[in-house]
Ligand code: ADP
């Protein structure tokens with residue numbers, strides 16, 4: 001996959017965030033402060049503008065731009081966490097013009113590791129990690145089994161969606177939702193929901209048969 005494809009991934013994520021902005025905010029109103037959709041839409045709109053304004057030489061520069069823009073424009077916990085995800089993704093990918101499926105998977109895992117390091121959430125804490133970790137695992141498993149990138153990304157998308165849904169019965173142990181204790185049970189986590197959109201965007205844009 002080349003830089004144009006990765007750029008397309010970010011633009012599709014921004015489009016999905018905008019389309020689901022009210023839903024993300026509604027979910028955050030149940031167990032947070034009703035701003036996740038607003039935060040993510042503001043951040044990804046700014047990230048797309050930053051991509052419009054720049055001509056990055058490689059993936060590292062491109063995702064540094066996206067990550068820094070999210071850190072500086074997105075309020076809440078999600079800004080620094082998504083910022084870290086993309087900064088680590090870019091650093092792991094390197095300043096290259098083309099990524100293989102294996103490099104993409106390695107970079108996405110580096111992004112996950114960054115989110116875990118920064119937010120200290122474990123699986124089952126009802127956070128972004130509950131959608132991202134299963135997606136990265138499914139992507140790795142798919143590529144190890146020698147399926148096409150498209151099939152591996154489709155499996156990652158299914159895993160992210162299942163991980164998002166699995167947050168509903170969880171008790172929140174990190175972030176604002178954790179202040180609610182038992183009352184956080186029965187609500188879908190907003191951050192896991194936006195992560196599922198990120199993985200959907202990858203499957204849609206990077207998983208087409210022409211991509212390699
Ligand atoms: P805030 O909670 O500061 O208002 P947002 O509403 O934008 O920020 O984002 C909330 C989401 O951030 C949560 O649904 C959760 O998925 C994620 N989140 C919060 N804290 C953490 C953490 N420590 N680790 C991972 N994800 C987290």
Ligand code: MG
Pocket residue numbers: 028032033034035036076176
């Ligand atoms: Mg919030």
